[in-house]
Amino acid sequence: MIETYVKILSNTCITPGIFLLRFSSPGLAAEAKPGQFIMVRVNDGIDPCLRRPFSISGTEEEGVVRVLYKVVGKGTEILSNKRAGDRLSVLGPLGKGFDITDPGQHLFIVAGGIGIAPMFFLSQAVNKKAVTFLAGFRRSDEIMDPASVGIKQDISIATDDGSMGYHGRVTDLLEQEIIKQRDNAIAIYACGPLPMLKALSSISNKYRIPCKVSMETFMACGLGACQGCVVRSASALDQISYYHVCKDGPVFDINEIDWDNI
Amino acid sequence: MTINPDISVLLSSLELKNPVMTASGTFGYGKEFETLFDLNRLGAIVVKGISLKPMKGNPPPRIVETPAGMLNAIGLANIGIEGFLKDKLPWLNTLNTEVIVNIYGHSINEYGELASAFKGVKGVSAIEVNISCPNVDKGGLVFGKDPEMSGRVTETVVKNTDKPVIVKLTPNVSDITQLAKAVEQAGAHALSVINTLTGMAVDINTRRPRLGNISGGLSGPAIKPVALYMVYQTARAVKIPVIGIGGILNAHDALEFMIAGASAVQVGTANFINPRATIEIIEGIGNYCIEKGINKIKDIVGSLITARQG
Ligand SMILES: Cc1cc2nc3c(=O)[nH]c(=O)nc-3n(C[C@H](O)[C@H](O)[C@H](O)COP(=O)(O)OP(=O)(O)OC[C@H]3O[C@@H](n4cnc5c(N)ncnc54)[C@H](O)[C@@H]3O)c2cc1C
Ligand SMILES: Cc1cc2nc3c(=O)[nH]c(=O)nc-3n(C[C@H](O)[C@H](O)[C@H](O)COP(=O)(O)O)c2cc1C
Numbered sequence: 001m002i003e004t005y006v007k008i009l010s011n012t013c014i015t016p017g018i019f020l021l022r023f024s025s026p027g028l029a030a031e032a033k034p035g036q037f038i039m040v041r042v043n044d045g046i047d048p049c050l051r052r053p054f055s056i057s058g059t060e061e062e063g064v065v066r067v068l069y070k071v072v073g074k075g076t077e078i079l080s081n082k083r084a085g086d087r088l089s090v091l092g093p094l095g096k097g098f099d100i101t102d103p104g105q106h107l108f109i110v111a112g113g114i115g116i117a118p119m120f121f122l123s124q125a126v127n128k129k130a131v132t133f134l135a136g137f138r139r140s141d142e143i144m145d146p147a148s149v150g151i152k153q154d155i156s157i158a159t160d161d162g163s164m165g166y167h168g169r170v171t172d173l174l175e176q177e178i179i180k181q182r183d184n185a186i187a188i189y190a191c192g193p194l195p196m197l198k199a200l201s202s203i204s205n206k207y208r209i210p211c212k213v214s215m216e217t218f219m220a221c222g223l224g225a226c227q228g229c230v231v232r233s234a235s236a237l238d239q240i241s242y243y244h245v246c247k248d249g250p251v252f253d254i255n256e257i258d259w260d261n262i
Numbered sequence: 263m264t265i266n267p268d269i270s271v272l273l274s275s276l277e278l279k280n281p282v283m284t285a286s287g288t289f290g291y292g293k294e295f296e297t298l299f300d301l302n303r304l305g306a307i308v309v310k311g312i313s314l315k316p317m318k319g320n321p322p323p324r325i326v327e328t329p330a331g332m333l334n335a336i337g338l339a340n341i342g343i344e345g346f347l348k349d350k351l352p353w354l355n356t357l358n359t360e361v362i363v364n365i366y367g368h369s370i371n372e373y374g375e376l377a378s379a380f381k382g383v384k385g386v387s388a389i390e391v392n393i394s395c396p397n398v399d400k401g402g403l404v405f406g407k408d409p410e411m412s413g414r415v416t417e418t419v420v421k422n423t424d425k426p427v428i429v430k431l432t433p434n435v436s437d438i439t440q441l442a443k444a445v446e447q448a449g450a451h452a453l454s455v456i457n458t459l460t461g462m463a464v465d466i467n468t469r470r471p472r473l474g475n476i477s478g479g480l481s482g483p484a485i486k487p488v489a490l491y492m493v494y495q496t497a498r499a500v501k502i503p504v505i506g507i508g509g510i511l512n513a514h515d516a517l518e519f520m521i522a523g524a525s526a527v528q529v530g531t532a533n534f535i536n537p538r539a540t541i542e543i544i545e546g547i548g549n550y551c552i553e554k555g556i557n558k559i560k561d562i563v564g565s566l567i568t569a570r571q572g
């Protein structure tokens with residue numbers, strides 16, 4: 001884990017409101033695992049002052065790191081105005097990523113919206129043949145095509161409004177696909193908005209399929225020092241306990257989280 | 263021209279190689295920052311507040327950013343004294359820097375027990391007593407806002423320890439000098455000024471508070487002018503050394519506090535923004551001394567020139 005100033009190679013809008021940032025950091029690129037994240041300082045001033053967490057969305061040869069982000073507020077707005085050649089302070093790689101050592105299972109990668117960012121890196125890192133990649137978006141104009149970020153991977157798309165691909169939620173599409181793959185050993189790795197993760201929790205339990213999810217919370221340090229980034233853990237006997245998303249996660253087994261009290 | 267200024271400071275009997283410490287709750291137990299810089303260069307590490315029993319802390323969200331700062335309602339989540347002594351202190355002791363333990367109790371007795379538990383413990387250089395955290399219902403708030411209770415906590419800790427006692431004051435009072443004097447009288451060896459300022463933030467779309475706990479403690483650059491004035495007032499009211507805390511981001515900020523009367527400083531929220539902030543501050547203080555021809559950093563403490571003094 002390092003803290004360093006990097007030089008931006010490119011920072012381009014790939015679909016309205018979504019940007020692909022590329023910077024050079026051989027140290028970070030070598031260490032990064034899918035599901036891990038970085039804390040980015042978007043400006044040298046004090047407003048905003050805290051760093052912003054972003055998943056690592058991929059690495060390229062010669063130490064290039066990719067971040068795919070959505071403009072949602074002040075920090076991401078400032079980031080979107082950066083140009084090639086600008087400097088940026090990044091801290092990472094942080095957290096525990098996805099376990100990609102188990103090749104025995106057919107892997108379902110499920111992404112919702114900008115949650116696709118870490119999943120591009122995941123699909124880049126795992127054996128392509130045994131993967132089904134499903135991604136849900138609200139509308140067709142929000143779709144992030146893997147080709148636009150330089151990844152060769154077939155994706156099945158679901159849109160809420162039916163403007164492209166499967167008409168409905170990506171978790172419904174997932175259920176159809178699970179039924180088709182019944183005879184195979186299956187695992188689900190996912191990242192997306194809370195309602196999607198909650199739906200996955202039911203699916204995972206219904207079909208008894210192991211499932212790992214990447215979580216998001218507000219973070220101040222990203223290092224396990226401030227204790228600010230907690231989620232309730234699923235524990236017996238109504239005992240309240242918490243996980244630190246930055247250190248214990250951001251990737252968790254879906255059964256580790258208390259989805260009713262999140 | 264001063265080539266090699268002496269930037270060491272003395273807080274009662276506690277000698278620090280430089281005046282820069284990490285503030286409690288913003289630097290974990292040190293190890294979290296291990297790979298980011300040489301921790302041995304720090305004046306001291308003040309660890310996360312420790313209670314007798316482990317505490318789980320408040321429901322999320324626990325933090326929210328506000329202009330030039332942040333609110334936190336961590337609720338003093340910590341691993342408890344046993345966990346600290348077993349899992350954290352041995353590693354901290356491998357470092358060549360002072361370790362200051364920040365303690366937090368729910369009753370005067372608990373403060374006493376905590377102080378006793380560190381009696382004779384090797385590698386703990388001083389005790390910092392948090393009587394001011396605004397986050398836990400039955401918490402330090404009660405003690406820290408009342409000069410008499412603050413004095414009693416201080417007395418109890420001093421009686422039960424063999425280490426220098428630093429008492430950390432809350433800014434959420436009408437006159438901080440009253441507290442400072444009461445705590446000094448009760449035997450404190452130094453004061454830490456300030457803890458966070460109580461505040462809140464509201465989400466106008468959901469009409470809910472942005473923090474699970476409703477209120478939280480404000481920290482970061484936004485509180486610096488308030489903290490600076492409180493340090494100035496406190497340093498003039500007491501004879502014991504004052505440690506300046508609040509929104510310090512760089513050497514310039516740290517020097518402001520020292521000129522206003524702080525014998526040393528603690529850096530909190532800045533560790534999140536720039537994990538190397540402490541090191542840059544130590545270097546900046548050294549450079550300032552060289553530039554200004556100051557031999558000893560001690561000479562600038564409380565060196566503020568006001569119109570009244572001419
Ligand atoms: C581990 C992790 C990985 C992430 N990876 C990515 C990624 O790859 N791409 C991406 O676009 N975003 C990612 N996010 C979310 C991203 O950090 C936030 O969108 C960003 O911090 C918002 O900053 P802002 O200043 O623009 O928004 P603000 O002005 O601070 O807030 C705008 C809105 O965004 C929400 N928001 C703010 N911070 C967070 C946060 N930390 N998590 C979730 N929502 C937040 C706020 O509630 C608010 O509704 C990740 C978050 C985490 C914790
Ligand atoms: C996330 C967080 C946790 C904190 N935890 C503690 C604590 O456990 N004990 C304590 O005495 N102060 C605690 N503080 C207060 C800081 O030590 C410091 O007094 C305050 O943040 C002001 O300094 P700053 O503006 O440099 O952050 C905490 C502050 C923050 C931001």
Ligand code: FES
Nearest residue numbers: 222224227229246
């Ligand atoms: S963000 Fe600070 S502990 Fe997780």
